[in-house]
Structures are given as C-alpha cells and as structure tokens.
Amino acid sequence: xxxxxxxxxxxxxxxxxxxxxxxxxxxxxxxxxxxxxxxxxxxxxxxxxxxxxxxxxxxxxxxxxxxxxxxxxxxxxxxxxxxxxxxxxxxxxxxxxxxxxxxxxxxxxxxxxxxxxxxxxxxxxxxxxxxxxxxxxxxxxxxxxxxxxxxxxxxxxxxxxxxxxxxxxxxxxxxxxxxxxxxxxxxxxxxxxxxxxxxxxxxxxxxxxxxxxxxxxxxxxxxxxxxxxxxxxxxxxxxxxxxxxxxxxxxxxxxxxxxxxxxxxxxxxxxxxxxxxxxxxxxxxxxxxxxxxxxxxxxxxxxxxxxxxxxxxxxxxxxxxxxxxxxxxxxxxxxxxxxxxxxxxxxxxxxxxxxxxxxxxxxxxxxxxxxxxxxxxxxxxxxxxxxxxxxxxxxxxxxxxxxxxxxxxxxxxxxxxxxxxxxxxxxxxxxxxxxxxxxx
Amino acid sequence: xxxxxxxxxxxxxxxxxxxxxxxxxxxxxxxxxxxxxxxxxxxxxxxxxxxxxxxxxxxxxxxxxxxxxxxxxxxxxxxxxxxxxxxxxxxxxxxxxxxxxxxxxxxxxxxxxxxxxxxxxxxxxxxxxxxxxxxxxxxxxxxxxxxxxxxxxxxxxxxxxxxxxxxxxxxxxxxxxxxxxxxxxxxxxxxxxxxxxxxxxxxxxxxxxxxxxxxxxxxxxxxxxxxxxxxxxxxxxxxxxxxxxxxxxxx
Numbered sequence: 001x002x003x004x005x006x007x008x009x010x011x012x013x014x015x016x017x018x019x020x021x022x023x024x025x026x027x028x029x030x031x032x033x034x035x036x037x038x039x040x041x042x043x044x045x046x047x048x049x050x051x052x053x054x055x056x057x058x059x060x061x062x063x064x065x066x067x068x069x070x071x072x073x074x075x076x077x078x079x080x081x082x083x084x085x086x087x088x089x090x091x092x093x094x095x096x097x098x099x100x101x102x103x104x105x106x107x108x109x110x111x112x113x114x115x116x117x118x119x120x121x122x123x124x125x126x127x128x129x130x131x132x133x134x135x136x137x138x139x140x141x142x143x144x145x146x147x148x149x150x151x152x153x154x155x156x157x158x159x160x161x162x163x164x165x166x167x168x169x170x171x172x173x174x175x176x177x178x179x180x181x182x183x184x185x186x187x188x189x190x191x192x193x194x195x196x197x198x199x200x201x202x203x204x205x206x207x208x209x210x211x212x213x214x215x216x217x218x219x220x221x222x223x224x225x226x227x228x229x230x231x232x233x234x235x236x237x238x239x240x241x242x243x244x245x246x247x248x249x250x251x252x253x254x255x256x257x258x259x260x261x262x263x264x265x266x267x268x269x270x271x272x273x274x275x276x277x278x279x280x281x282x283x284x285x286x287x288x289x290x291x292x293x294x295x296x297x298x299x300x301x302x303x304x305x306x307x308x309x310x311x312x313x314x315x316x317x318x319x320x321x322x323x324x325x326x327x328x329x330x331x332x333x334x335x336x337x338x339x340x341x342x343x344x345x346x347x348x349x350x351x352x353x354x355x356x357x358x359x360x361x362x363x364x365x366x367x368x369x370x371x372x373x374x375x376x377x378x379x380x381x382x383x384x385x386x387x388x389x390x391x392x393x394x395x396x397x398x399x400x401x402x403x404x405x406x407x408x409x410x411x412x413x414x415x416x417x418x419x420x421x422x423x424x425x426x427x428x429x430x431x432x433x434x435x436x437x438x439x440x
Numbered sequence: 441x442x443x444x445x446x447x448x449x450x451x452x453x454x455x456x457x458x459x460x461x462x463x464x465x466x467x468x469x470x471x472x473x474x475x476x477x478x479x480x481x482x483x484x485x486x487x488x489x490x491x492x493x494x495x496x497x498x499x500x501x502x503x504x505x506x507x508x509x510x511x512x513x514x515x516x517x518x519x520x521x522x523x524x525x526x527x528x529x530x531x532x533x534x535x536x537x538x539x540x541x542x543x544x545x546x547x548x549x550x551x552x553x554x555x556x557x558x559x560x561x562x563x564x565x566x567x568x569x570x571x572x573x574x575x576x577x578x579x580x581x582x583x584x585x586x587x588x589x590x591x592x593x594x595x596x597x598x599x600x601x602x603x604x605x606x607x608x609x610x611x612x613x614x615x616x617x618x619x620x621x622x623x624x625x626x627x628x629x630x631x632x633x634x635x636x637x638x639x640x641x642x643x644x645x646x647x648x649x650x651x652x653x654x655x656x657x658x659x660x661x662x663x664x665x666x667x668x669x670x671x672x673x674x675x676x677x678x679x680x681x682x683x684x685x686x687x688x689x690x691x
Contacts, residue, residue, distance in 0.1 A: 380491065385528045385582075388488050389538060389598065390516035390545040403532025403581075 005055040006033055006138075012061035012179070013146045019117060021125045022147060029134035029144035038138035045137070048323045048355045049265055049294045054237045059179035059209050062092040062148060065172060074098060077170045077201035077231075082416040084197070085110055086166040087151050091173070091208075092180030094149050103163075107156035110165055113183060114149040123154055127217050128185055131245070136269070139239045143181055143213040150183035150212075153196055157189035157219070164195035164225075164414070171202035171210060171236060179209040186214065188222035188250075195225040197417070200240075200260075202233035209237040216243065218250035220274065225253045227417060231424070232261035234289065241267045248274030248303070255412055256283040256312075258293045259424055265294040272299065272306035272334075283312035284408040284421075287320030287352075288428055294323035299341075301334040301367075310341040313408050314356075315401060317348035317428075324356040328371065332363040341371040346378065346404050348397075398429040441466045441637050442487075442507075442606055447498035449479075449486055449662075456482040458662035459498070464606070467634040471648055471673060472641045474659035475681045480641045481525055483659070484610040487639075488522035489515050502606065516542070517549035519605030523595035523612045530582040535594070536564065538582055539601050546602060567600040571627050589620045596627035607631065608639045613647040625650030645677035658684045 010030060017023045038055055039046040070090060078086070087110070088098035094112035104110055109120055117124055134144035151167045171180055188194050200210055210232060218224055224244075232238045238261045244252055258264050270279050285293045299308045314322045328339045345354045358371035378400050386396035402425060409421045426435055442464040449457035456479045464470050474480055486493045487500065489512035500507040507515065530538075543563075544554040555563065568575070571593050583591050592612050599607055612624055628638060628651050640647065648656075648670060656672040657664045660681060665688040666672065676684070 379528075381528045382530050384488075384490050384512060385524065385530065386533070386538065387512035388516055388522050388524075389542040389602070390513050390549075391538070391541055392513050392545065393511065395541075396513075399533055400530070403530065406532045 003037065006037055008058065009142050010034070010145060012059070012181075014148060019121065019125070022117070022128070025129045025134070026145050026147060028132070029141045032134050033138050033141035033145060036138060036141070045296060045325070048321075049263070049292065051239070051263070053263065054209055054239070057177050057207070057209070059177050061146060061179045061181055063173070063176065063178045064093055065091060065174070070098070070170075070172065073170050073172055073201070073203055074168070077168050077199055079166060079197070079199065079416050079420055082164070082166065082414060084164045084166040086168055087112065088168045088170070089149065089151075089180070089182065090170055091178050092149060092169075092182055105159070105162055107159045108161060109152060109154040111152055112149055113147075113152050113185065116152050120152070120154070123187065124152060124185060127187055127215065128183070130215070131243070133213065133215065133241070133243055136241065139211055140213055140241050143183060143211050143241070146181040147183045148181060150185070152185050153194060154185075154187040155189050155192040155194045158191050159189065160193040161195065164197055166197045166199065169198070169200045169210065169212070171206060171208040171233070173206055173208060177207050177209075179211065182210070182212040184212070184214040186216040186224065186226075188216070188218050188224050190219040191221040192219070193223040197227040197229065199229045199231065200238060201231045202236045204233040205235050206233050207235045208233075210239070212238075212240045214240075214242045216245070218244065218246045218252060218277075220247045221249040222247070223251045225413065227255045227412070228257065228266065229417075229421075230258040230260055230264050230266060232264060234260065234262055234291070236261050238264040238266070240265070242269070244268075244270045244279070246270065246272050246274060246277040246279065249276045250274065251277070252279040254279065254281045256281065256295065257421060258285040258295065259428070261291065261293070263292045266296070268295070268297040270297075270299045270308070272301050272308065273303055275303045275305045277303065278307040279309075281308070281310040282408050282411045283310075284314075284405055285312070285322055286315045286405065286425060286428060287322055288317045289320060290318070291320045293320070296325045298327045298329065299339065301328070301330045301337040301339060304334050305336045306334060307338045308340070311408065312343045313405060314343070314345040314354055315348065315405055316345065316352035316354055319349070319351045321352070322354035324354070324373070325359070326357075326371070327359040327361065328369060330362040330364050330367050330369065334364050335366045337364060337367040337369070339367070339369045343373040345373075345375045346401060347375060348378075348401065394430050395435060398435050401429055402426060402435055441503060442639075443501040445499050447486070447500065448496045449482055450494040450496055451482060451492060456662055457486070460659070460663055462657065462664060464637045464639060466637055468654040469632065469638045469640065469651060471653040471656045472639060472659050473643070473656060473673065473676055478660045479662040480659055481610055484522060484525075484608045484639075484641050487608055488512060488520065513545070516602075517546050521599050521602055521604030521607045523592075523599055523607065523609040525610040525614070527583050527591040527595055529584045529586070531584050533582050535580055535582050536578050539564070539598060542598075543602055563601060567597060570600050570630050571597045571623055573597045588615050589617070592616060593620065593623060596624050600627055600631060603631065605635065606637050606639070608641065610641045611643065613642055613644065621647060622650060645673045648673050660685050660688075
C-alpha cells in the first residue's frame with residue numbers, strides 16, 4: 001500500500017521547475033520519500049497517529065475550482081475585524097483577487113511563492129528547505145517534492161511590519177477528494193518584527209487533505225509572533241510542520257491552536273541557534289466526536305543562554321483522541337539554558353483519550369529545566385461550588401471547561417483572534433449561548 | 441421552614457450523622473456547635489447537596505419539599521445557600537459574572553424577569569457596602585488569589601446578593617480577625633427578617649456576640665445532644681463539650 005500511495009502522491013507534482021535549485025530540492029525530496037515512505041505507527045513519533053486513512057485516498061492536489069460558494073467559505077475563514085495584509089490560497093493555489101496586499105510597506109516582500117520565486121530568487125533560494133527539511137518525515141518530503149505555492153513573508157532588517165499578515169488557506173470541493181500542498185517561508189531580518197497568522201479552514205463534510213510546511217528564519221534580534229489556527233473541517237485531514245531557526249537575541253511567540261480536522265497533526269521544531277534566543281509557545285487543542293489531534297514539538301537549545309517556555313492545554317470530549325509529545329534538547333555547549341514545558345489535559349468523557357509525553361534530553365550541566373504533564377477531569381469541588389450558586393450542572397461543566405481553555409486563549413495579543421477562538425471554543429460546548437455571557 | 445428528622449449519613453462508608461433531628465422556623469437563627477469531627481460540616485454539605493454524602497435514613501423537608509430529592513442548583517434556586525468553610529478558587533470564572541448568572545437563574549426559577557446589567561450593578565454596589573468588599577475583588581476570578589479573610593467575606597457578599605431564604609454558614613467565622621467577624625455578622629444581621637432563617641455552624645461562641653441566636657445546639661457523634669438558648673453557648677465556652685457528652689450518655 002505504502003509504495004502505491006507514494007507513487008500516487010508523487011505523481012501529483014507538476015512539470016520540472018525552471019529553477020534548477022528548486023528542482024534539486026524536489027528531486028532530493030522525491031528520492032527521500034521513495035526510499036523511506038510515509039510514517040507508520042512503528043515509528044516512535046507516529047506511534048499514536050495512524051495516517052493510513054490519508055494515504056489510501058486518491059487526492060487530487062492543488063485543484064482549481066469554480067468560484068461558487070467561495071465567498072461564504074472565505075468570510076468564515078477570515079478573522080473578523082482584523083486589520084491585516086492577507087493572502088488567500090484556495091486548494092493550495094494563490095488567489096490574488098481574494099487577497100489584500102494593497103498597502104504593503106516598503107522593505108518587505110510579501111506575496112505568493114509562485115509569483116515571487118523569479119523576482120526574489122536570491123533570497124528565497126537562500127532559505128527555502130535550507131536544512132534539508134525533507135529528511136524529517138515523509139510528509140515534509142512530499143511537501144518539498146511538490147513545492148509549487150505558498151506564502152513568502154520577508155521583512156528587511158530593522159523594519160517592524162505595521163499590520164499582521166494573515167495567511168488564509170481554505171479547501172473546498174464539489175465531489176473530488178482534494179489536497180493542498182503548501183510551502184511557506186518567513187524571514188524576519190535583523191532587529192525586524194512581524195506578526196504572521198496562518199489559518200487553515202475548510203467546510204465540514206468536505207473530504208480533503210492539507211499538507212503544509214512553514215519555515216521561519218529569525219535573524220539577530222528579530223521578533224516573530226506566529227499564530228497557527230488549525231480549523232479544518234470535520235472531514236478534513238491536516239499534517240503541518242513548522243520549522244523555526246533563531247539566531248542570537250531573537251524572540252519567538254508561537255501560538256498553536258487546533259480545533260478542527262478529522263485528523264490533525266502539527267509539528268513544531270524550534271532551533272534556538274544563537275545565544276539569548278528565546279521562544280514562548282502556547283498551544284491549545286480541542287477534540288470532540290472522533291477527532292484525532294496530535295501535537296509534536298521539539299525545542300532544540302543549541303546555544304548558551306537560550307530560553308524556552310512551552311504551555312499546551314488539551315480538551316478532549318466524546319471519543320476524541322489527543323496526543324502531545326514535547327521534547328526539549330539541550331546541547332552540550334548550551335549552558336545557562338532555561339527550558340520549561342507543561343501540558344495539561346482535560347478529559348470530558350470516559351471514552352476520550354490522551355497520550356502525553358514530555359521529554360528532556362540534557363547534555364549541558366548548568367541548566368534550569370522543568371517539565372510536567374497532567375490528565376484530569378473537571379474538579380468536583382469547583383463544580384459543586386458553581387452549582388451551589390444556582391448554576392445548572394451542564395453550564396457549570398461548560399464554564400469550567402471554557403475557563404481551562406481560556407487560560408491559553410487569553411495569552412494571545414489580538415482581541416480579534418481571542419474573540420474568534422472564544423466563540424469557536426464555546427461553540428463546541430453545551431449551553432454555549434449561556435456561557436457566552438460570562439465572557440462578554 | 442427546615443425540618444430534619446432522624447438523619448443518618450455515611451461518608452466513604454463511614455457513619456457520620458446518626459439520627460439527627462433539627463427544626464428551624466422562618467425568622468430564626470440557629471447555632472450548631474460541637475467538637476471537631478462531630479458532623480457539623482457534613483450536615484452543612486448534605487443540606488447543600490454535595491456529592492459523596494450518602495443519606496441512609498431519615499428525611500429533610502424544606503418549605504414542604506423533600507430537599508434531598510433536589511440537585512444543588514435546584515436547592516439554590518429554592519433559596520438554600522451554603523457559605524463554604526473552604527471557598528474554592530476557580531481560575532477563569534469571573535466573580536461578578538458568576539453572581540449575575542446565579543441571581544438570574546434564581547429569578548428565572550421564581551418567574552421573575554432577569555436583571556439587566558444596570559439593575560444588577562446597582563444591586564452589587566449596594567451589597568458591596570454591606571460587607572466592605574473591595575471593588576477590585578469583584579472583577580477577579582472567583583476567589584483566585586483572595587486572602588482567607590477575603591474569601592469568607594466574598595461568601596457573605598454572595599449571600600447578600602442572592603438573598604437566600606435559608607443560609608447555612610459553615611464555620612465562616614474561623615480564621616477571621618475581629619473586624620472581619622463584625623463584617624460577617626453585619627452581613628448576616630442585614631439579611632435576617634421574619635421570612636428567612638440562618639444556620640450557623642461554628643466552633644466558637646465569639647460570633648454569637650454579634651449574632652444573637654434563637655437556639656443553640658450541641659452536635660456530637662452525629663446527633664444533637666442538647667439544645668438551648670444563647671446561655672448554652674456561653675456555658676460551652678466556659679466548660680467545653682465534655683459535660684454535655686457525659687450528660688447525654690448518662691441519660
């Protein structure tokens with residue numbers, strides 16, 4: 001099965017690229033996937049996540065579709081009232097007419113990879129797939145082999161981007177099983193700053209697959225706030241890999257929110273490659289029905305005096321399944337590293353399940369590290385307290401669940417994103433109209 | 441208003457209440473006193489409907505209804521209020537929204553229109569004065585980061601806003617300094633009228649200097665051993681509980 005699926009997936013690539021450097025990456029990735037195949041549950045990193053249901057489908061990649069109905073999908077996918085530069089991709093293809101890049105400041109390059117690859121060939125080729133990303137796993141290899149389009153955000157040195165960039169990826173189809181292959185590149189120059197949002201959205205009951213890879217490079221003293229909102233439809237599959245390379249004194253705030261998808265797997269790999277680089281990561285995943293949501297993170301402290309702080313919360317109801325794996329690696333020379341990781345999970349039903357594993361690999365001796373994971377149910381004393389104040393049991397449960405998720409949501413800087421997530425989270429809970437009052 | 445007959449209650453398969461009888465009429469303040477482990481808090485929790493308390497015998501009638509058949513929220517809607525001995529911190533749930541949702545649930549249950557934001561706010565402002573509640577505590581998460589005294593005061597504040605018919609105060613006085621104690625007493629005295637009743641569960645006579653009870657009961661071994669008026673509390677303060685227990689076992 002695997003080799004047949006590898007063949008099918010690889011056959012979705014288009015003609016040889018006219019850019020030989022790109023074709024070189026594609027060929028290498030192609031070989032890598034052909035040799036190693038897609039991940040299986042025998043691999044430690046994929047032990048709890050079975051991707052065979054993705055691989056057995058006959059997806060058509062990056063299929064252009066007639067524009068009917070797209071406006072309503074897009075209006076759901078966009079973040080209401082957020083002033084931003086936005087790039088819209090439909091089934092993996094950039095749609096200039098739906099995007100808004102009218103007011104781009106100078107000294108930034110923001111647009112689609114397919115359009116910029118020629119005009120900004122030097123800078124893009126310098127970064128794209130720089131660390132042989134395709135060697136990580138079959139999905140990154142596939143993504144690299146099929147590189148076609150995605151977003152490019154390059155901020156020049158000492159420039160602070162005026163507004164966030166919202167990258168909107170929507171999937172839609174009438175009948176076919178469609179897939180989108182997206183490759184994004186973010187480069188934040190020396191002492192430059194940018195906020196980038198990636199929203200993945202698709203209507204429920206559309207069978208599709210998103211395979212996305214984002215690479216971010218933070219130069220000396222650069223700052224990036226990155227939001228990944230995985231809100232795929234309930235019949236959508238999502239595999240995402242986000243790689244971040246940080247030079248000295250750079251700072252990353254990453255927010256990873258997964259509330260959609262039949263199966264959604266998100267990997268985050270951060271390399272704190274320069275002294276004093278720091279990363280703060282907040283994650284929230286919520287599953288209901290039979291959703292399967294998996295987050296794998298690796299923070300590599302490869303330089304001294306680097307700091308990371310990672311907080312993930314998961315809420316699983318019905319028969320949903322959550323997976324969290326957070327790895328912290330501290331290299332031998334990375335003295336004075338400070339790294340903290342915590343993962344708390346709330347199970348709302350007896351059939352919900354979560355597998356969590358924080359891991360520390362420390363090769364330096366002068367470090368401050370902590371990690372912890374919890375799995376629990378709603379607190380009985382809190383529930384009783386609320387009920388004794390005339391709050392209905394169902395509402396009390398929803399309220400406490402919401403409060404648990406809110407602890408991550410309220411760390412986000414944009415009230416527009418907070419509002420969106422609050423509504424989405426509340427929408428998943430019983431008595432949503434009543435608990436809305438509590439947060440209004 | 442409250443009629444408890446022959447109440448037997450088990451917690452974790454251990455008998456805590458052993459045939460407790462208590463009658464509380466509207467317009468009365470009752471004090472339940474007794475040594476540690478006598479079942480005082482169990483009584484308070486059973487009346488509020490907490491899980492984990494198994495009623496094996498007896499009955500509790502409240503305003504003519506079988507109280508034990510009601511869920512905690514139904515009891516609250518019917519006018520039962522428990523001031524917790526250890527008020528729980530609930531991060532992420534706003535104090536004032538909890539109160540608003542609570543009072544409107546109670547009003548809805550009574551067939552009264554819900555309070556709008558303005559009406560609610562003026563009620564809250566008025567009641568805050570009664571308990572000298574600091575305004576910044578209002579918009580915090582429920583009890584989060586409150587000092588011990590602030591938590592107890594918040595309980596009394598909630599009671600003042602919700603205006604229950606039957607308030608049960610579970611050792612609200614413990615751990616309070618004299619000023620806080622006066623505030624609690626003031627809140628209780630403010631609430632009292634001929635339609636309401638209050639059950640004070642307490643260790644010490646001290647609170648009863650400020651709230652004059654109609655009846656004082658000694659609870660020990662899960663039963664009421666002796667009842668009397670305010671004088672009984674003073675006697676207990678002087679002589680302890682042993683003489684009551686001896687007297688009861690002799691009888």
